[in-house]
Amino acid sequence: MKREDLLSIALPKGRILQEAVGLFAGMGIDIKDILEDPRRLVFELPEEGMRFMLIRTQDVPVYVEYGAVDMGIAGKDVLYEQRRDLYEPLDLGIGRCRMVVAEPEELKERDDPSGWTHIKIATKYPNIATEYFLERGIEVEIIRLYGSIELAPLFGLSERIVDLVQTGETLRKNGLVEVETVMEVTAKLVCNRASLKTKPSRIKDFIERLRGVVEG
Amino acid sequence: MKDPSSISLPRGVRDILPEEAERIYSVETTITDVFHRQGFRRVITPLVEYVDVLSRGLDERLKERLFKFIDPLTGRVVAIRPDITPQIARMVATKMRTEGLPLKLYYNENIFRSTKPDDTSTVELLQIGAEYISEKALPEIDAEMITMAMEALNRLGIEDFRVDIGEMGFIKGIMAGLNVSAGTEELIKDAIAKKDGGALKELVDENMDTIGEEAARLLLSLTELYGDTTVVDRALEHVKEEGLREHLLYVKKVVDIVGSNGFADNITIDLGEVRGFAYYTGIIFECFCGRMSSPVLSGGRYDNLMASYGYDVKSTGFAFDVAGLVAILSREV
Numbered sequence: 089m090k091r092e093d094l095l096s097i098a099l100p101k102g103r104i105l106q107e108a109v110g111l112f113a114g115m116g117i118d119i120k121d122i123l124e125d126p127r128r129l130v131f132e133l134p135e136e137g138m139r140f141m142l143i144r145t146q147d148v149p150v151y152v153e154y155g156a157v158d159m160g161i162a163g164k165d166v167l168y169e170q171r172r173d174l175y176e177p178l179d180l181g182i183g184r185c186r187m188v189v190a191e192p193e194e195l196k197e198r199d200d201p202s203g204w205t206h207i208k209i210a211t212k213y214p215n216i217a218t219e220y221f222l223e224r225g226i227e228v229e230i231i232r233l234y235g236s237i238e239l240a241p242l243f244g245l246s247e248r249i250v251d252l253v254q255t256g257e258t259l260r261k262n263g264l265v266e267v268e269t270v271m272e273v274t275a276k277l278v279c280n281r282a283s284l285k286t287k288p289s290r291i292k293d294f295i296e297r298l299r300g301v302v303e304g
Numbered sequence: 305m306k307d308p309s310s311i312s313l314p315r316g317v318r319d320i321l322p323e324e325a326e327r328i329y330s331v332e333t334t335i336t337d338v339f340h341r342q343g344f345r346r347v348i349t350p351l352v353e354y355v356d357v358l359s360r361g362l363d364e365r366l367k368e369r370l371f372k373f374i375d376p377l378t379g380r381v382v383a384i385r386p387d388i389t390p391q392i393a394r395m396v397a398t399k400m401r402t403e404g405l406p407l408k409l410y411y412n413e414n415i416f417r418s419t420k421p422d423d424t425s426t427v428e429l430l431q432i433g434a435e436y437i438s439e440k441a442l443p444e445i446d447a448e449m450i451t452m453a454m455e456a457l458n459r460l461g462i463e464d465f466r467v468d469i470g471e472m473g474f475i476k477g478i479m480a481g482l483n484v485s486a487g488t489e490e491l492i493k494d495a496i497a498k499k500d501g502g503a504l505k506e507l508v509d510e511n512m513d514t515i516g517e518e519a520a521r522l523l524l525s526l527t528e529l530y531g532d533t534t535v536v537d538r539a540l541e542h543v544k545e546e547g548l549r550e551h552l553l554y555v556k557k558v559v560d561i562v563g564s565n566g567f568a569d570n571i572t573i574d575l576g577e578v579r580g581f582a583y584y585t586g587i588i589f590e591c592f593c594g595r596m597s598s599p600v601l602s603g604g605r606y607d608n609l610m611a612s613y614g615y616d617v618k619s620t621g622f623a624f625d626v627a628g629l630v631a632i633l634s635r636e637v
Contacts, residue, residue: 092595153597154597155595155596155597174498175498175499175500176498176499176500176503177498177499177500177501177527178501178502179500179502179503276500279499280597281592281597282592282595282596282597282598282599284499284530285466285468285530285572285574285590285592286466286572286592288530288531288532288572288574289531289532292528292530292531
C-alpha cells in the first residue's frame, strides 16, 4: 500500500493520548509505542493500512480540515472554540473534563452570578466564553491567555476565569472555586469532508469498529 | 523593519502571473468548449448589484460574506457579487422571458466572498458555471448537467474524481414533519451536518413526543446514509412516505442515467448532506479530487430561485472552482 493510501489519523499530545491508545488497542490496533518515545511524531502501521501523527491538540482540527490527515481526535473544547468545517461522527467518551467559570473564594462569598451585567474573563477559549456570556445578556471583556489561566485572578489581571477542570485540584491550590459549568468536555473523532466522500467505505468501516469499542 | 504593507494587496486577493494565467486560460477554454457543444451560451453579468436585489437569490451563508458599499450618487447599498447564479436568475427574469424555455447559459467570472479577519483564504474566486432553466424539474436535466461536468473533468485530464450526490428535498421533507421549535431544528441540522450521530440521538430523544418514532428512525439514519450508490436502495427500503420516496427515486434516476453515461464509478451518495439548506430544493452535488479538501465543483437544483425574481420556472446549475482545477492539474495537491 502506498503511503498516500494509508488512512491517516492525527492524535493530540497530552492527557487524551493514553486513553486513545487504549481505544485503538480495543480495535486490535497496537500503537502503544507512541507513548514510549516522545520525540517520535509519526507512526506507520502498513499492515493495518494506517498512519498516525502526534501534534498539539489545538492543531488537530486544522490538519483535518485542510485534508493533511483523514481523521483526528480532539476535545470538544478545541472543536467548539475553533468551529471548523469537519465531520464529528463519534464521541469517544475519553478526556473527560468540564469547562467552568471560576473565581477567588473570597469573591464568591459576596458574588451573585444572576446579577452579572459586565465581567472580565481570562481564558484560553475566547469564542466559547464570549458566546456563553452573551447568550445570557452579559457583556464580557476577554483577556486571551495561553496557559496557567488560574494565575490571572491571583495577580489581578481579571476577577474570573473560564478554564478546564478535571479534579479541581489546580483551582483549589490557587484559592479559586467553581461558580458555573460552561460545558462538559469529552474527545471526539473528527473527519475530513473530502476523505469521507472519496473513501466512504474505509472511513465508515473504521468509524464503526471504533464505535464498537467505545460503546462496548 | 521596513513597512511591508506599503504597496501590498488587500487580504485574500492576488496577482496571477503569466505561467498560471496560461494554465487558467487552458482550463477555461477546455470547459467552455464542452459547454458550447452541449448548447450552452455565454452571458456576462455586472461586477456589482444592489444588495437587496442580489440577496433575493443568495444562500444564507453568502449574505454574511458580501463586500458592501454605498453608491455615492443614489445612496443605495451595492454589493460585489459573491455568486453568479442569482444574477443570471435576475437577468433571465427581466430580459430573456421571450426567448422561451429551456434556457442553457454559462458564465466565466470572478466572484468575491469576504472571510473572517483571522482567515487568510481566498476572497476572489474564479468560477465557470452553467445554469439550466426549464419549465419542469426533471431527473434527465440534472443527469445531463452532472454528466457534462464530468465530461469537462475528463477533457481536462482529470479521471480520478468523485461526484457526491445528495438530495435537499429529501432532508427538507423529513425536517418539515418534525414539529420542533426553530431553535431545535437548527441544532438538529447542525448535528446532521457534522454527522454527529450521538448529538443527533440526544436531540431526538429529548423531542421524541413531537417527532414520533417513524420520523426519529429516519432522522437518525441520515448520519449513516453515505457511501456508494446502493445507499439510495437502502434508504428506499426504509422510507414509506410517498413524498419522500419520490425524492429518492429522483436521485436513483439521476444516478442511473449518469452511470449509463459511463460514470458509474465516479458517483458517491450522501443523503445526510445539508450544505446550502435554505437555497437548494432538490439534488445537490459536489466533486472531490485527490487530497484536495475543498470541492472543485459544486451545484444542485434551486427551484425557488427564479420565482424569487418573479419568473416561476425551475433551475439547476453548478460551478467549477477554476483555481482548484489548476492546482490539481499542476499536481500541487
